[in-house]
Amino acid sequence: MCSASEGTDGLRFPILIGDIGGTNARFALLRDARAEPETFPIVQTADFPNIDDAIRAAVFDNTAERPATAVLAIAGPVDGDEIDLTNCPWVVRPRTLIADLGFQEVLVLNDFEAQALAVSALPDSGRQAIGGGTVREGSSRVVVGPGTGLGVGALVHARGMWIPVAGEGGHVDLGARTARDREIWPHLETIAGRISGEQILSGRGLVNLYRAICAADGVEPTHPTPASVTEAALNGRDGQSGEAVQLFAEYLGRLAGDLALLFMARGGVYIAGGIFQRIIPIVHAPEMRAAFEDKAPHEAMMHDIPLFVITQPLAAHVGLAAYARNPQAYGLETAGRRWVG
Known part of the structure; x- marks a missing residue:
């Protein structure tokens, strides 16, 4: 059974990082702490009924490697087990992502937290x-x-x-x-x-x-x-x-x-x-x-x-990757925003 975890001890690799806006969803895979993010084709949120199908199409159909962790930045406030995007009909359900897509843990941030993380590493x-x-x-x-x-x-x-x-x-x-x-x-x-x-x-x-x-x-x-x-x-x-x-x-x-x-x-x-x-x-x-x-x-x-x-392309990925490699360097509160299988 999944439950929210309050710790920020090391995340498990490989890590899927995702920047989910109202129009586009951008995914990348971080294979280990020394690797650069491996990007996947950008998908439009309007083309998929939910984030689950978007991950299957953009990521799983393009690599045989399955990520252990998902670190997702979404355009909207993160509150509860069903997270609504502000300008998109998607609802992110971390427990469903763990149960159906095989993640061991899912961490969800606000998209501009990711952008803020990026300006520490640009x-x-x-x-x-x-x-x-x-x-x-x-x-x-x-x-x-x-x-x-x-x-x-x-x-x-x-x-x-x-x-x-x-x-x-x-x-x-x-x-x-x-x-x-x-x-x-x-x-x-x-x-x-x-x-x-x-x-x-x-x-x-x-x-x-x-x-x-x-x-x-x-x-x-x-x-x-x-x-x-x-x-x-x-x-x-x-x-x-x-x-x-x-x-x-x-x-x-x-x-x-x-x-x-x-x-x-x-x-x-x-x-x-x-x-x-x-x-x-x-x-x-x-x-x-x-x-x-x-x-x-x-x-x-x-x-x-x-x-x-x-001007850095995919700047949110820079921030998410910096956090994923070394979460202890950031005072990011994860209580209620991290789910572990």
């Missing part, structure tokens, strides 16, 4: 600076990632170890500050009357912002998806898509600055996810950096905090 080549600032080693770090939703996580250092902090920071309120914001805000789609970070700073949020700009300008929107808005902006097809991308970056800078203040993140704020990487070529970095630093009365302190874009 090489310098895996990040690109936006503006100046100096990383203070051992200081708190924050990661924020626009994707299907908007993820937020933090990493604090205490008692000789890194401690990831999960949360639902993507659902904080965003408000209008400029005259242009006040023209756009009335046209944004809300959730129960609220404009949260995720309502703008996500894939669907980019479309929401673009449509609101079109409404403010009195023109019909023609781009129905995040990809089409991004492509139009990259190719300079129309002013509304270009403005949507620029404002997306500035609003992300504002929120990143708020998060830096919240965690006193002198170790830096890190932007994760593919959406922002795709728009980097046309983002006006000085305006984004100015929005990040515009936090009176603390502009001087903000000027010294670095802001990075994570």
Whole structure:
């Protein structure tokens, strides 16, 4: 019979690591503590009714080796034996994974805990600076990632170890500050009357912002998806898509600055996810950096905090692998989140 375990003693290899978002599921196999993760084809969550079938198709159909442990990062709060994803109909049932797929143990984290773990292990080549600032080693770090939703996580250092902090920071309120914001805000789609970070700073949020700009300008929107808005902006097809991308970056800078203040993140704020990487070529970095630093009365302190874009491919896998190799180096609470057969 399976039961939750509270220990963080060594995990059993081989270890399946998985980064499960609202749209994509990315799996890799860590054969031992010295190996690099062996990646498998990325699968779309919409193509499978549950994570069990996705693991069978993406992993078991591509290797004869069966993992003993699964360390899964999922986009949603981890609570109980049935774990719902925020932007996907999958429900992760660790006891079922053990019973049906043969795992000896399953550990489930929040996806931005994995991203937070990653920023403890990223090489310098895996990040690109936006503006100046100096990383203070051992200081708190924050990661924020626009994707299907908007993820937020933090990493604090205490008692000789890194401690990831999960949360639902993507659902904080965003408000209008400029005259242009006040023209756009009335046209944004809300959730129960609220404009949260995720309502703008996500894939669907980019479309929401673009449509609101079109409404403010009195023109019909023609781009129905995040990809089409991004492509139009990259190719300079129309002013509304270009403005949507620029404002997306500035609003992300504002929120990143708020998060830096919240965690006193002198170790830096890190932007994760593919959406922002795709728009980097046309983002006006000085305006984004100015929005990040515009936090009176603390502009001087903000000027010294670095802001990075994570460019490392599959960064969550870097974090999960770092933890799997040496769990004792991380203050990760596993009570209620680790199941052992």
